[in-house]
Amino acid sequence: MRRVLIGLVLLAPTFGAADPAVKTAGFDQDPGWEGYNNHVVPDKKIPTVRQDFGYAATNFAGKAAGEIGGSIQRCATPASYAAKVTPKTLDDAISASGSFAITATQPGAGVFFGFFNSDQPGGSGRPIGSLGLDMDFERDGGRLAVRLITAGNMACGTFVTPFIPGKFRPTPLKNDGTRYYFTLDYDPHAANDNGRFTFTLRSDGHPVDPADDKLTGAAREEAFRRFPHRTTFAVDLRPGQKKENATFDRFGLCNLMKAGGSATIYFDDLRFNGQSEDFSKEPADWIGRGNRVTFEDRQPAGVHDFGFSPGTNYAGGAKAGEIGGAIWRGGPFAYYADAVGPLDLDHPLQARGKIKMLTGGPDSDLLLGFFNGGTAKEQGKGDVTNFVGVHVGGPTRVGHYFAPVCATAHGRRVSPGKGPVLVPGKSYEWSFVYDPAANNKLGEITVTLGQDAVTLPLKANQKADGATLDHFGLFTVAQGGQMIKLYLDDLTYTVAKR
Numbered sequence: 001m002r003r004v005l006i007g008l009v010l011l012a013p014t015f016g017a018a019d020p021a022v023k024t025a026g027f028d029q030d031p032g033w034e035g036y037n038n039h040v041v042p043d044k045k046i047p048t049v050r051q052d053f054g055y056a057a058t059n060f061a062g063k064a065a066g067e068i069g070g071s072i073q074r075c076a077t078p079a080s081y082a083a084k085v086t087p088k089t090l091d092d093a094i095s096a097s098g099s100f101a102i103t104a105t106q107p108g109a110g111v112f113f114g115f116f117n118s119d120q121p122g123g124s125g126r127p128i129g130s131l132g133l134d135m136d137f138e139r140d141g142g143r144l145a146v147r148l149i150t151a152g153n154m155a156c157g158t159f160v161t162p163f164i165p166g167k168f169r170p171t172p173l174k175n176d177g178t179r180y181y182f183t184l185d186y187d188p189h190a191a192n193d194n195g196r197f198t199f200t201l202r203s204d205g206h207p208v209d210p211a212d213d214k215l216t217g218a219a220r221e222e223a224f225r226r227f228p229h230r231t232t233f234a235v236d237l238r239p240g241q242k243k244e245n246a247t248f249d250r251f252g253l254c255n256l257m258k259a260g261g262s263a264t265i266y267f268d269d270l271r272f273n274g275q276s277e278d279f280s281k282e283p284a285d286w287i288g289r290g291n292r293v294t295f296e297d298r299q300p301a302g303v304h305d306f307g308f309s310p311g312t313n314y315a316g317g318a319k320a321g322e323i324g325g326a327i328w329r330g331g332p333f334a335y336y337a338d339a340v341g342p343l344d345l346d347h348p349l350q351a352r353g354k355i356k357m358l359t360g361g362p363d364s365d366l367l368l369g370f371f372n373g374g375t376a377k378e379q380g381k382g383d384v385t386n387f388v389g390v391h392v393g394g395p396t397r398v399g400h401y402f403a404p405v406c407a408t409a410h411g412r413r414v415s416p417g418k419g420p421v422l423v424p425g426k427s428y429e430w431s432f433v434y435d436p437a438a439n440n441k442l443g444e445i446t447v448t449l450g451q452d453a454v455t456l457p458l459k460a461n462q463k464a465d466g467a468t469l470d471h472f473g474l475f476t477v478a479q480g481g482q483m484i485k486l487y488l489d490d491l492t493y494t495v496a497k498r
Contacts (some may be wrong), residue, residue: 082252
């Protein structure tokens with residue numbers, strides 16, 4: 001019988017004889033950690049996903065019969081119908097053009113069309129390693145953005161239809177079969193060799209004014225600044241973003257990978273990287289993946305599913321067995337952690353191990369480290385208190401920082417706001433060290449991820465505020481967002497001496 005690798009050893013002697021101990025866990029057996037809302041059972045009927053798209057003999061989008069499309073549903077499981085293309089990267093020129101028409105939409109539907117990588121882990125929201133059209137829909141129509149997402153999950157792009165987050169989200173793309181015509185061109189040498197993509201959109205019979213007559217101020221200005229008054233959009237890549245790269249080996253249609261509704265959409269008269277396709281007959285080199293299926297969706301939004309994972313070895317531990325899974329920014333507050341207290345900000349703290357993020361959608365976050373189980377449950381979706389550890393998350397232009405955070409018992413919080421970037425699909429060695437004697441005895445945190453490190457000095461009076469810490473592990477943060485699928489193994493972490 002295999003034994004779980006758990007034991008107690010002393011911290012490095014530099015911290016002194018009165019300091020805590022550390023514990024190791026290899027997770028080749030269930031460690032018996034405490035779980036709170038970490039395996040959520042849906043409180044509603046499990047939704048059914050119906051994907052029904054691919055080649056069609058219809059004539060909604062193009063000049064003649066024959067096109068691709070159909071009903072495509074947003075869900076965590078990848079689904080696509082696309083041409084296999086000669087792989088291109090951000091060092092190559094890329095181009096595409098064609099037409100599309102939308103015939104039916106449901107609230108919360110989402111579709112991607114363009115270049116993408118065939119290896120999609122699922123649950124990422126938008127496809128990782130992609131360049132193309134991101135559409136989301138309501139009952140009366142759709143919105144459009146054009147985006148690049150690198151292999152490292154760094155994104156850039158622009159809204160094409162008007163959009164002011166939280167204030168103005170019209171759906172000017174019609175779902176009545178109106179034909180829209182687009183072009184997409186990427187020049188790797190534009191913008192001082194950083195790269196630039198340019199997008200155009202036009203249509204026959206689009207309304208002249210997409211704005212409600214009641215709109216005023218910034219919302220009305222945004223409405224008139226975007227399509228259809230403006231039909232050409234350009235996005236410069238940020239310096240260094242091209243190095244993050246992406247490999248595009250597919251061109252076509254795929255779903256956005258978070259649970260939602262369905263849209264019926266068709267594409268035709270396509271030209272991509274010098275190749276033309278009018279779909280007068282079913283193409284032999286287009287590949288369907290999960291595009292004609294019906295199944296129960298076991299990963300609806302907000303349904304956490306993380307904890308001990310006995311049969312996996314994603315993080316690269318010495319043996320099979322690890323902790324992690326699907327963790328949502330949304331749904332009920334949840335954690336999976338070991339009881340390690342009592343500890344506080346006068347104690348040196350450390351943790352290290354292996355980590356791998358399989359997927360991380362935009363607007364997804366989690367916390368890893370030392371916290372107070374009682375106050376965490378009470379605050380739930382509010383501000384974090386009594387926490388010392390690592391925040392995994394960040395803006396879409398970056399992906400997911402692995403950044404140190406300290407939040408005291410009074411909610412006084414300090415963070416550098418950035419750190420090493422956790423790239424999806426890559427295994428790392430990581431560490432966290434809090435030294436209460438450093439920074440002129442104010443305290444200091446150092447976090448490493450692979451070869452990169454960041455140091456966070458605590459502010460005056462922060463250590464005096466105190467923090468009561470009795471758990472170590474993973475827990476969720478603010479409501480509203482997407483999913484991270486992440487795993488940890490071969491951990492070593494501070495515990496109070498018994």
